Amino acid sequence: MLSYSFCMIAAAVALLMPCHAQNCAGAPELPSIPGVSGLPGLGGLNRYFGGLFQPYRKEKLPERQWLQRQQDLSTSFDDELRNVLLNLRQRLFQLEGVLALNGKITKVGEKIFASNGKEVNFSSALESCEETGGTLATPMNEEENKAIMGIVKQYNRYAYLGIKESDTAGQFKYMNGQPLNYTNWQQYEPNGKGTEKCVEMYTDGNWKDRKCNLYRLTICEY
Amino acid sequence: MLSYSFCMIAAAVALLMPCHAQNCAGAPELPSIPGVSGLPGLGGLNRYFGGLFQPYRKEKLPERQWLQRQQDLSTSFDDELRNVLLNLRQRLFQLEGVLALNGKITKVGEKIFASNGKEVNFSSALESCEETGGTLATPMNEEENKAIMGIVKQYNRYAYLGIKESDTAGQFKYMNGQPLNYTNWQQYEPNGKGTEKCVEMYTDGNWKDRKCNLYRLTICEY
Amino acid sequence: MLSYSFCMIAAAVALLMPCHAQNCAGAPELPSIPGVSGLPGLGGLNRYFGGLFQPYRKEKLPERQWLQRQQDLSTSFDDELRNVLLNLRQRLFQLEGVLALNGKITKVGEKIFASNGKEVNFSSALESCEETGGTLATPMNEEENKAIMGIVKQYNRYAYLGIKESDTAGQFKYMNGQPLNYTNWQQYEPNGKGTEKCVEMYTDGNWKDRKCNLYRLTICEY
Known part of the structure; x- marks a missing residue:
């Protein structure tokens, strides 16, 4: 499962930051948009960062994912750009979260695994995987x-x-x-030398070489 | 439901703007990728902004969402960055739209609510919520x-x-x-002082304190 | 179907690039994050671009989509910004891929088509379309x-x-x-002059004018 860690409430607050119509250096071509006051100072932003990236429930996360969440946006970005990027990233986390909640994706590091059943x-x-x-x-x-x-x-189905x-x-x-740099062959596998050119995974995670014309669950990675 | 407002056709045009292979500062190590001509000028871009952020169907939107859509990308971004950011944001709106259409998410402000049923x-x-x-x-x-x-x-199911x-x-x-800063207790609730430590929502939106070991619909927020 | 073309392994590597705790100009407010060495040089980044944007399986893609994938991030972005943008874009491709794999979206150019069934x-x-x-x-x-x-x-259902x-x-x-600039009327259609004000699509892709109060499959575009 993809396990995230950040304070959602602080995140929601942070998301409110990106320039809205009323406090935004707006589009000058659109006189209908109300004008412009300055963005909150960097101090304010850092406050939200504290919320977004605090070591929240670190104990529940694999170390790598925890580090990933700590991944910060460099202070070299100006406030507005940082806000836009945080907003986009936050919305990606949201959609990834919803799809994970529904069992549609499994995120491991930067990979996402998914099946169409x-x-x-x-x-x-x-x-099917390559087309998408x-x-x-x-x-x-x-x-x-x-x-x-x-x-x-x-799905309780073996997969190629x-x-x-x-x-x-x-x-x-x-x-x-x-060449493979990780394998998880079942004992005595692979054993089909030249006649079983594909590999399937069992429900215990072990691999077995098999013919390529069987009907197996489609699992893709993105 | 999340209600959006923007001119899809203009948006699609705007999305065509980000630099494509033929007009792009490419990767120098890759002689196979064609080189480089300049980006379209600012005038063109501003035209698309007009499309993207025009007060389109304002009357159908809650004021807040309308303001949010007006949220503009500062003119301090250069053309190319603005195009990339608009492209990413547009694609997020698309995916959010698809998930909302399928009844998988409900967006309120910056929060997204979702259930796995x-x-x-x-x-x-x-x-389940925290893991995702x-x-x-x-x-x-x-x-x-x-x-x-x-x-x-x-889902016609009460939820914690x-x-x-x-x-x-x-x-x-x-x-x-x-402490809570908004409540919607049913009349005479909460009434389980110390014995009902959880809170469920009814189909009328009212709250009731309840024991924590019941089976209730999982609804998360992201 | 949305058909993408890029080398996923290289992409995954590229995603490892955005600043992680261990090689990142980190958040100074978080002393718990291990320190900081520089970001990989531009040469390194371009290597990943080679992976992301190589003409991989070009033959499988409509020309337009292939061009789109070639779309590069200008070298005018600094390394960190480029990494953040690539990460966001890569995650969008992933989610689009998962939804396409599940038959939930069909991407054509910048448009996404989807139905709720x-x-x-x-x-x-x-x-339903406008609300989302x-x-x-x-x-x-x-x-x-x-x-x-x-x-x-x-869905084997006609659609408005x-x-x-x-x-x-x-x-x-x-x-x-x-006015329409593309049509695909069935022979002898439209024929309901003034009495059939809506248009439905058949399973062969042809159009027919029809009354607006029939029950037809909802297909939206975003």
Whole structure:
């Protein structure tokens, strides 16, 4: 699950900051928009930052995600730009949160995993992912493997991974041809040397080489 | 519901503005990407702003949302930055719109309310919200209370609010320990002094103190 | 469908770039955040751009979308701002991808088409779209017409378009009163001169003028 940490109330306040019509260096072409008083000073902004980025419920978060949330907008941005960027980022967090709440996405670091619930063969699954700007879910470490496993368990359906056997039998590679730098093969797998060129994940997170024409759950990463 | 106001056609035009491959200061290491001609002048941009922020269908919008839409990007941003920011913001409006259309979010000011449709006890509901970066829906004014009521009615299920009784019986507080500054108790509520430490919302928007181990609709705010 | 093209792995790497606690000009107010080394040099960034914007699977994309993806962030942005913007944009692509994967949106150029699956009369459909910041789906060219047809076929339900007969019988206009600059009337249509003031799309993408009080699939554009 994607776990966020920030004080929502402070965030809401921070979101009120970006220039509204009444306190905004407005568009001069639009006389209908009321004029302009200055933006709050930097001191005010930093107050909101305190809220947005305070070590809130740090204990509930994986260290990496906590660090990520701490990620700050450099003080080199001026107030207005910072406010606009914070507003956009906050709204992204909101939408990511809603989709995670509905079990539609699992966020791990910068990756998002998602399924459409459909079971198709390998090439159709890959195509669905690529058509929408992603690729087949490809676990690069244990945390990502667990996230994909979570979706496999959610739908209770095995899923193809973004891994294929190369021309050298028994040697598996990522879709871009690079060699694997993380694996989670089940014991005695892979064992289909040259005849099972795809890889599926079980509900326990283990991998098994399999034929590519089975019907498996589509899980993409973006 | 979140009600937006802007001229979609003008917006689409504005979105075409950000630098495309053929007029873009490209990545020098990539000779495959075509180089670079200048960005369109400010005059063109201001024209699009007129479209984006014109008082379009003002009469259909709550005053606050209308003001929010008027919120402009300072003329202190240069053309290219402004275009990128407008593009990002426009795409956020689009996704928010789609999720609102599907009844997945209700936007009030800067808050977004959402449910996963699941009925669980108070601590599980809170955990679902926090894991996804939010907290339990906490009405801070009548408009927010109505938005949450809309979700309660949509699912026809009562919901826990992000409010708990403090150690002082009969005294209720927000999850962060702050005292309530808006309430909508049903008549003769709260009445469970010390034995009903949670608060639920009815389909009429009224509040009632209740035990925390009931199964109630999960409604989060982000 | 929205078809994206970029190398997700490189993108994920690029997303790691925005300042994290450990390599970030951090928030001075938060002494708990580990200190600060410089951001990676521009050379490094451009490397990621290579990944993000390489002509990856160009052959799979409509020319326009390919150009759009090539859209670069000017080198006039400093490294930090560029990283923040890339991060926001990448997360938007992710959410758009997830919603497209789930059949919830169809992206054509800068427009997004979406349905809530409900069949209502013309004015109710229009209201649902406008309340959420959009308007009724209005095909401006063949590509958009096909995208809307895709949703009509997905739900196997005819849909009203954002087009109405003007006071001059037989003359149809966009909702903003402008004359049509693209049409796809079925043969012998429109034929309801003055009595059928709305337009519906069939599963073959053709248009027919119809009464406005029928129950048709709501398809909005944002």
